[in-house]
């Protein structure tokens with residue numbers, strides 16, 4: 159077996175900010191309902207995708223199906239996703255009349271090494287019908303041996319870039335994002351810098367996965383997107399981050415944090431349009447794009463204080479220090495309390511369901 163020579167620690171300039179671990183008030187395990195809602199809505203599409211597209215070759219009794227969930231974080235969402243995938247495969251297998259030798263499943267839970275894998279393993283469902291492996295590392299590197307996976311799943315994670323676009327790290331650059339923490343409604347060149355970073359990252363992601371997926375294997379990606387034909391600045395994530403942004407701006411204006419420090423703080427996240435992602439997939443050339451579909455519209459509430467903190471405190475702490483956390487998230491809470499959810503017309507939280515099949 160050829161080993162990868164790309165290790166996470168060697169990818170020097172990648173950033174890793176896991177969701178808050180443990181099971182405390184601000185932990186991801188207790189504050190991941192928005193991501194669960196996204197996965198619940200995709201469940202019928204996932205079952206259909208596997209039913210119609212996975213080629214199961216009932217081989218020798220030792221043949222097992224390998225599934226990887228990338229950016230798994232801690233439970234429960236990853237366990238639910240894996241259960242849904244396995245149920246869909248079993249249903250298909252039974253419909254094909256294979257009842258004598260039950261399938262065996264090997265599941266790889268993968269996330270940054272700094273993810274709380276201890277909690278993940280301690281909370282594994284006791285009734286699971288699969289073997290478990292933890293795989294630490296960035297999904298912007300090779301993680302698995304060649305052609306070793308049958309299904310790759312990645313939900314609510316691929317909007318994380320490997321890093322903030324480098325152009326934004328210069329206070330004198332026209333790309334310096336003063337009084338903003340994201341590219342939504344920012345000058346065009348900032349959106350373009352983010353789009354270019356996303357393109358580089360997705361090329362790396364698709365290239366690595368193309369090596370790891372077995373021929374005919376499936377990749378299901380559930381990502382945040384934006385409406386086709388709009389500029390990056392129309393990001394569907396923009397309204398979600400606005401209260402956090404304005405809390406930080408208030409704190410900078412009051413001298414609690416430095417304005418230069420704020421200017422250099424940006425969220426490493428991006429939401430592409432379906433047409434944008436389609437072009438990147440086409441250019442890669444290793445996949446048949448079976449589905450790239452906007453999920454049905456829905457009302458999308460702003461993150462509650464606990465949900466926002468579970469997702470972003472590691473990132474904020476690394477840049478501003480832990481001393482601002484309580485005050486920042488109290489201000490955030492004051493801003494979102496009683497605010498009506500942004501309208502669907504604003505394109506907030508638009509989801510894209512992507513199903514790719516590795517070419518034979």
Ligand SMILES: C[S@@+](CC[C@H](N)C(=O)[O-])C[C@H]1O[C@@H](n2cnc3c(N)ncnc32)[C@H](O)[C@@H]1O
Pocket residue numbers: 175176177190193194197228229230231232235236268269270273295296297298312313314315316318319320469
């Ligand atoms: C919002 S959580 C989603 C977790 C889970 N998939 C769910 O649906 O609840 C995003 C996860 O993606 C992980 N992540 C972000 N960038 C990553 C990368 N480059 N490689 C691996 N995991 C990454 C984060 O560490 C985090 O655990």
